[in-house]
Amino acid sequence: MFKQNNYIFPLLILLLVVVLICSIAFGAVSILPSEMASAIQHFLNGKGPQGIYESVFLQLRLPRVLLCAITGAVLAVSGVLMQGLFRNPIVEPGLVGTSAGAAFGASLVFVLGVNMSPAIKAMTGPLLVPLFAFAGALLATWIVYALSKHTKHVSIVSLLLVGIAVNAIGLSGTGFMSYIARDPQARSITFWNLGTFSGASWLQVVIVATVAAIIFFIALRYTKELNALLLGEEEAGYLGVDADKLKRRIMLLNTAMVAVVTAFVGVISFMGLIVPHILRLLIGSDNKKLLPASMLLGAALLCLADVLARLLLAPAEIPIGIITSFVGAPVFILLLKKFNLLQQKGGGDA
Numbered sequence: 001m002f003k004q005n006n007y008i009f010p011l012l013i014l015l016l017v018v019v020l021i022c023s024i025a026f027g028a029v030s031i032l033p034s035e036m037a038s039a040i041q042h043f044l045n046g047k048g049p050q051g052i053y054e055s056v057f058l059q060l061r062l063p064r065v066l067l068c069a070i071t072g073a074v075l076a077v078s079g080v081l082m083q084g085l086f087r088n089p090i091v092e093p094g095l096v097g098t099s100a101g102a103a104f105g106a107s108l109v110f111v112l113g114v115n116m117s118p119a120i121k122a123m124t125g126p127l128l129v130p131l132f133a134f135a136g137a138l139l140a141t142w143i144v145y146a147l148s149k150h151t152k153h154v155s156i157v158s159l160l161l162v163g164i165a166v167n168a169i170g171l172s173g174t175g176f177m178s179y180i181a182r183d184p185q186a187r188s189i190t191f192w193n194l195g196t197f198s199g200a201s202w203l204q205v206v207i208v209a210t211v212a213a214i215i216f217f218i219a220l221r222y223t224k225e226l227n228a229l230l231l232g233e234e235e236a237g238y239l240g241v242d243a244d245k246l247k248r249r250i251m252l253l254n255t256a257m258v259a260v261v262t263a264f265v266g267v268i269s270f271m272g273l274i275v276p277h278i279l280r281l282l283i284g285s286d287n288k289k290l291l292p293a294s295m296l297l298g299a300a301l302l303c304l305a306d307v308l309a310r311l312l313l314a315p316a317e318i319p320i321g322i323i324t325s326f327v328g329a330p331v332f333i334l335l336l337k338k339f340n341l342l343q344q345k346g347g348g349d350a
Helices: 008-025 033-044 052-086 098-115 118-148 156-180 183-193 202-220 223-229 233-238 243-265 271-283 287-311 320-338
Strands: none
Touching: 008 033, 008 052, 008 287, 033 052, 052 202, 052 223, 052 243, 052 271, 052 287, 098 118, 098 156, 098 183, 098 243, 118 156, 118 202, 118 243, 156 183, 202 243, 202 287, 223 233, 223 243, 223 287, 233 243, 271 287, 271 320, 287 320
């Protein structure tokens, strides 16, 4: 139905708005829409928050929800880019080492950052953790891609197997950092590895939103090339697409997005797998529509998961990575079953 009309985008926008309002309203402290409007009005008039509810809304709940929405959009778009690059719907950043590499890079800063030069800290400022996360994510993704490449093709089964190995190495490195860390550092790494938005701040929102906006804009320019790549590298070459250059650029864009959000909110798996697959069933595989639709649905679904994380064991909070993995892992198994990767003896080529 949606493949034949344009209703999908208004519906996704409406879904996102409703989920955002609910995500702001519900939690350990409930916030009424009237209190939200009053807090925004006071802020626009240059006044501080009036009362505890307005303070919770402006200083805690709103930056958390915005960071959650941006993160969901980033992870969903990352999934679209990775699946378009490898031409397979079961690939996502968490499966090919990107998230684990970023986690290890960030954990190095958490534990060893105290011994770094003050000049380096002053020069990088709040970008120190994202820079290390980016380096770790890029290295891990490159290793997976290089080891799974056979002649001019990438074996999907090899990709998954190498991805599992690199993920294990990254998680082992992060675990070692936790082992040698002091108790507060180790506890922070543990919660961070499970994904959490409890420490969201306006500075994080600004950094992640800026990076996401720039990369989204650039990624939209490559939708035609990604569509051509669906035909195969040789066929895409006939259409004027330089496949090798496109792969390098997409990998850089993808790694930058995932590294930044992972550095701030931790490892959140399977969002990049679930969202693109749902949308392909609804609107097809055209990346021109799939990319912006994934932004909207990814933001809405991760905010919904965050609401569940806050409410299921209220006033305690479940790490959001547990929610997404609990839902995403069965979906991944069903996709493997659907594409016969659990039974086939050889690797499919991307």
